[in-house]
Amino acid sequence: DTGVSQDPRHKITKRGQNVTFRCDPISEHNRLYWYRQTLGQGPEFLTYFQNEAQLEKSRLLSDRFSAERPKGSFSTLEIQRTEQGDSAMYLCASSLAALGRETQYFGPGTRLLVL
């Protein structure tokens, strides 16, 4: 079990550029979540997938953000026309949905800095 992995771990970009992050969940997990964490705050939910279907999106997810999970395996999060306010840690989590209890396991995160 290699856990949740994310790539890249760090990204520095200039305002207005597009960036894409990748998340590889734990292999048998059917749910995948994206969260954003800013300094001094807890993670905030952005969106989640069950298999390849995107089932919920937060109002935090502006139209500059898009997420995909083709074939229900890895997921990508793209931010278009980045703004300085997008600077944050982007966390991915995965889980095996079952009746009742569900545990989300987090990856190490991608730290984004927009200059």
Place this chain on the structure above:
Amino acid sequence: QKEVEQDPGPLSVPEGAIVSLNCTYSNSAFQYFMWYRQYSRKGPELLMYTYSSGNKEDGRFTAQVDKSSKYISLFIRDSQPSDSATYLCAMKGGNKLVFGAGTILRVKS
């Protein structure tokens, strides 16, 4: 008002002390309660998961939930310098987790 309130600290204690971390919440729909530990520049790591009111113990860690008061706690016994981290409470009522802001804990040797 935030759905989950957590004192950000920092909380500084000597090695061996008992640590008490707390969160309050406002949403009665929350059914599951978790504590995550996050080291600097790392992802959150699950420590404790509870469902019902009452206590749950795992080694040096005890999680306590009081649904009537909308209050949860995490106790750490015999604290160690390696426990120095940010502790995040998290709650789940639907599919997403709602986190507190995290409490920074520093255990001095």
